[in-house]
Amino acid sequence: MTGYPMAWEAATSMDRLPETCPYTIAEMEEYLFANHYHWSRDEAPTTFNVSGPCAHKVESDRRYWLFEAEKDRLAGRQEILCPICQKQHVLEPHHGDHATNPGQAPRADEARQPQWFVVVGTGNGCFDPSSKMRRWLYAETNDDDLSPEQFLEKAYREQLVADARS
Structure with missing residues (x-):
């Protein structure tokens, strides 16, 4: 399962x-x-389109929301300010994309993009309940097709399980 590290704000x-x-799209x-x-780093830079929430869970000490995210096929050059390094990054459309070359068949790795989910929560801490x-x-890919x-x-x-360990 591919995923990205957790981001959080303490209350x-x-x-x-x-x-x-508590997060905007x-x-x-x-x-x-x-x-x-x-x-x-082995993939061309891309943006994502997030939609949802597609699921929600309410517990007495935490709330959860689940959103779906898709990689965006860039139609043109974009400049984006990165919140991690605070630098401008330039994104160029990938010239091999099927979207920019409709006469070409999609590459095997483009045939089925992994489904991404973004898990959002609030309440008791993830590291210390x-x-x-x-x-x-x-964010994680949905490799189990759930x-x-x-x-x-x-x-x-x-x-x-993580709560029980802490």
């Missing part, structure tokens, strides 16, 4: 858990772009 004070997702897309740019986190997120509800349930159960 300064939090009386109640938010009812709505734009923030999730920025997170995915920056992590892809810096961690997926006795602490509070204002928000956190991470439904959104199954994927979120798996993420929730993995968090319970």
